[in-house]
Amino acid sequence: MLVSHTLHWWQKEIIYQVYPRSFKDTSGNGIGDLRGITQKAVYFQWLGVKAVWLSPVYPSPMKDFGYDISDYCNIHPTLGTMEDFDNLLHELHERGIKLIMDLVPNHTSDVHEWFMESRKSKDNPKRDWYIWADPADSGGPPNNWRSEFGGSAWELDSQTGQYYCHSFLKEQPDLNWFNPEVREAMWEVMRFWLNKGVDGFRVDVLWYLIKDRLLRNNPPNPDWEEGMPDHDKLITAFSNDQPEVHDVVEQMRRVVDEYPNRLIIGEIYLPVDKLVMYYGKEPDTGVHLPFNFHLVSTEWDAQQINKLISEYEGALPAGGWPNWVLGNHDKSRIKARVGEDQLFNAALLLLTLRGTPTMYYGDELGMNDVEIPPEKIQDPREFREPGIGVGRDPQRTPMQWNNSKNAGFTNHDPWLPVGADYQTNNVDSLMENQHGLLQFYHDLIALRQKEPALHGGSFHPVGVQNQLLCYRRQHEQSAFFIALNLGKEETSFTPSFKWRGVVEIASNPKRKGEKIENTIHVNGNDGLLIRITGNSEAG
Numbered sequence: 001m002l003v004s005h006t007l008h009w010w011q012k013e014i015i016y017q018v019y020p021r022s023f024k025d026t027s028g029n030g031i032g033d034l035r036g037i038t039q040k041a042v043y044f045q046w047l048g049v050k051a052v053w054l055s056p057v058y059p060s061p062m063k064d065f066g067y068d069i070s071d072y073c074n075i076h077p078t079l080g081t082m083e084d085f086d087n088l089l090h091e092l093h094e095r096g097i098k099l100i101m102d103l104v105p106n107h108t109s110d111v112h113e114w115f116m117e118s119r120k121s122k123d124n125p126k127r128d129w130y131i132w133a134d135p136a137d138s139g140g141p142p143n144n145w146r147s148e149f150g151g152s153a154w155e156l157d158s159q160t161g162q163y164y165c166h167s168f169l170k171e172q173p174d175l176n177w178f179n180p181e182v183r184e185a186m187w188e189v190m191r192f193w194l195n196k197g198v199d200g201f202r203v204d205v206l207w208y209l210i211k212d213r214l215l216r217n218n219p220p221n222p223d224w225e226e227g228m229p230d231h232d233k234l235i236t237a238f239s240n241d242q243p244e245v246h247d248v249v250e251q252m253r254r255v256v257d258e259y260p261n262r263l264i265i266g267e268i269y270l271p272v273d274k275l276v277m278y279y280g281k282e283p284d285t286g287v288h289l290p291f292n293f294h295l296v297s298t299e300w301d302a303q304q305i306n307k308l309i310s311e312y313e314g315a316l317p318a319g320g321w322p323n324w325v326l327g328n329h330d331k332s333r334i335k336a337r338v339g340e341d342q343l344f345n346a347a348l349l350l351l352t353l354r355g356t357p358t359m360y361y362g363d364e365l366g367m368n369d370v371e372i373p374p375e376k377i378q379d380p381r382e383f384r385e386p387g388i389g390v391g392r393d394p395q396r397t398p399m400q401w402n403n404s405k406n407a408g409f410t411n412h413d414p415w416l417p418v419g420a421d422y423q424t425n426n427v428d429s430l431m432e433n434q435h436g437l438l439q440f441y442h443d444l445i446a447l448r449q450k451e452p453a454l455h456g457g458s459f460h461p462v463g464v465q466n467q468l469l470c471y472r473r474q475h476e477q478s479a480f481f482i483a484l485n486l487g488k489e490e491t492s493f494t495p496s497f498k499w500r501g502v503v504e505i506a507s508n509p510k511r512k513g514e515k516i517e518n519t520i521h522v523n524g525n526d527g528l529l530i531r532i533t534g535n536s537e538a539g
């Protein structure tokens, strides 16, 4: 049984994702910056956040808002300077908060000097750093691969008559990860930041790094229908998740392991059985946390979520530490997906499942997707495939700090509109509301940190009744019963064992302190976290 002192920080603590452009603007240009994040370190501390992941802060033409990097070892001037970065790192570390950087190894910007060299000629020493191929025999792109952002994944370079591969925008050429020089160069990038003292990386599209050597065509997706994203027309059998990617991951892990106590998280959207391969064949040969996004895509239904949890728990390899995510900068906000009434349950679920939770900034306020007027659209995804819901601006809007103009995010025009609900849904106002979502997160995080059963204990499914999802967490003699009513109807449930407990945290504050014995009644949309005081099954 794991006890909390044997757990690593990244197992015990929650991770909080900051989208730097939208967190806090101190320079007055309407775009968030590093100084703004430093200024808010006190907020992380109050909330109980012990690890912050920053979406990319590197120099970039911003075609994909920082995921098109032109210099891996520098800071984008709009976001600040290297000195600002060092100050941020220092400030966070002083407060016992870790800093995780975004690493984007699959592609660079097309204005990165590596690509500018590579495209010069077929015999340029950097030619093979990217994926170049001749046109197909019949002319046109070398194969049928689609960009994630729609259209062919190949762009013709007229100067040399060859195509280069880009899994995203044409301004984001894919690096050739079969080339050992590329690997070495990226390891050096990692060491640069690790030497500065950063605590780890979230690795962008890790499962994309290796493509089929033979560049075989992807098969068609029989489930594709009009109105679905262009990319989904094909099954990505050959353009990602190739067997050789695991060797790359293993090497990457070794680089991180040159430094004590660091973390790699992999961004990987794959079914559970394939996702867990990224823990590595042997312990400590993969990433520590292959991001588990399945709560984002699973229907908000007690049966479905129960099934997902057992599938995921059952698929984890020995020593593989679980993790859960409810939202990020690419997905609709949790509020837009499950509705306001379920936000307390979403918090309870994320923070009481076994494994490391990752929160997305503003979800603790119940920030919603914000409707973006056409003239304010920023995201290239929306421009390329308008109106089908793939644009990501709605979930990237400014953090809502207070009820002053622009929610206290900036004193200029914000780069994306502020949510219309900011007058009430903001940090300052919600801190005053003892029964609001923010205080609920605060209290839940504090309890999670204090209780080994919650941050490190074992997980036991208890049952599902209608929309009531019940499970238990246990460490030695201390145990909790979690009951989440994901539906609107009041539901009662009597587990097969005898037990009693006291409600410790409840979405309905009136239930706090209530004693429960054997049968539990939960109103629609309510959630309870109950300290078990007696249990015939687990002592």
Ligand code: NOJ
Binding pocket: 064, 067, 068, 104, 168, 204, 205, 267, 329, 330
């Ligand atoms: C995944 C990132 O999360 C997303 O924002 C980005 O557009 C793509 N990777 C390309 O880097």
